[in-house]
Amino acid sequence: MSPSPQEIRAAKAEATLRDRDLAASLKISEAQLVAAHVSVSGPFRATRIRFHPDDVMPVMPRLGEVMSLTRNESIVLERVGTFGEYRSGPHAAMVLGKDIDTRIFPKHWAYGFAVEADGDHGTRRSLQFFDTTGEALQKVYLRETSDAAAWAPLVEELTLDDQSDAITPEPAMPTEGPKADAEKRDVLVAEWQKMTDTHQFNRISSRLGMNRLGAYRLAGSPYVRAVDPGCVEGWMTALSETRQKVVFFVGNRGHIQIHWGTFDAIKVMGPWLNVLDPMLNVHLRADRVAEAYVVDKPTKRGPAISLECFDAEGGLIFQCYGQRESEEDTLDQWHGILDRLPAVREAAE
Incomplete structure (x- = not known):
């Protein structure tokens, strides 16, 4: 049985692990860990936001220079730059730019959060997006060079009515092994x-x-x-x-x-x-x-x-x-x- 949002928050408050590793230790998805901090006060706070790329990618340029993070189980790629042209598509979309260049498959996008994490060097703000299983797809972090004044109005524009602190992701997808004939x-x-x-x-x-x-x-x-x-x-x-x-x-x-x-x-x-x-x-x-x-x-x-x-x-x-x-x-x-x-x-x- 998965831990309750209250139990997740208690574990987060005591942990020194990164969110992904803490979620794995709790046998939950990272999206569940973030969702547990929706509508609560404390050093780690989250707001549920719209997640479809058509809603979020066109407003990303307002934040100015940011860090865009994409990962899988074995590698993390972090690229600093400003979001540019967004091209929508029902099966595949893309962001085109000199520094941030991405390909997006919208059917897998299921959860979005605006996250604020207080630390020794101030508050770190990010937009985080997850798939139907709660695995991270993309995270966008503000930097010192970002337009901090754009953060609050952007989050308010994207905020969902549903601000519940629990989600029910689908079971994790096993990796498909080699297929050949x-x-x-x-x-x-x-x-x-x-x-x-x-x-x-x-x-x-x-x-x-x-x-x-x-x-x-x-x-x-x-x-x-x-x-x-x-x-x-x-x-x-x-x-x-x-x-x-x-x-x-x-x-x-x-x-x-x-x-x-x-x-x-x-x-x-x-x-x-x-x-x-x-x-x-x-x-x-x-x-x-x-x-x-x-x-x-x-x-x-x-x-x-x-x-x-x-x-x-x-x-x-x-x-x-x-x-x-x-x-x-x-x-x-x-x-x-x-x-x-x-x-x-x-x-x-």
Whole structure:
């Protein structure tokens, strides 16, 4: 039986854990933990707000410069910037901007909260959005450079009539393991060779009853090369040393955030592999990378070659492509970095 909102608040008051870890220790979702603090006073307070992207994304620019956070079980991507153009869509929406670039899948958005947390350095304010299971999709934090005066009127505009302190999320969704059909490899390869855009891959694999990891395992050389899962630290270090710009995707089932640019300051802290740059933070649990692949997909602009990493359950942790500096950029430096990554068999020797 789940703890009551009162019990959740008591546990939060005594805890030193981060919200996500505290929720896991209580065997509840993070959204339940936040909801328990709706309509109460104290150092941690929440207000239930509208959650559909069509309602919230158009008003985000009022806050000015903020930090947008997206995560999955293995990685956190934090990007500082100002929200720009929002393009709505019933199945997929997006925010387009120089610093904050996201892809949104609205059907998974189920809960929204405006959160205020008092601490030693003042009050930290954020807008937090969760899926139907109570898993975090996106969090947007105000910074010292944000328009603090815009916070209260924005929250008031988004506030729901329902300010109850309990929610009933759906059961957590298990990660889908690799799906493939060996008898369809020839069809997969034939369709692969005809791709003109990387976005076509999802439609091809779905039509064949496969998913991303299953298709990668099945396709094999020369389209997919399995590399040592322990290579990520060396890969990030090479990006930093060469100042290679990348297009780096981190997401969950309802939200994908994209970083365009470099990885500069790399720091290892225990199992965490971190990028600690002024406008970008990445926190990767390197020990959760179970499979890694260099993937070559054809496009109209030439081959799009990515590094893609998966966890032990088969979930995608991140994708990364080289960023072209111009139409003439053949990404030789990016390809060289990937070419030097050790194959699985080489790493085992």
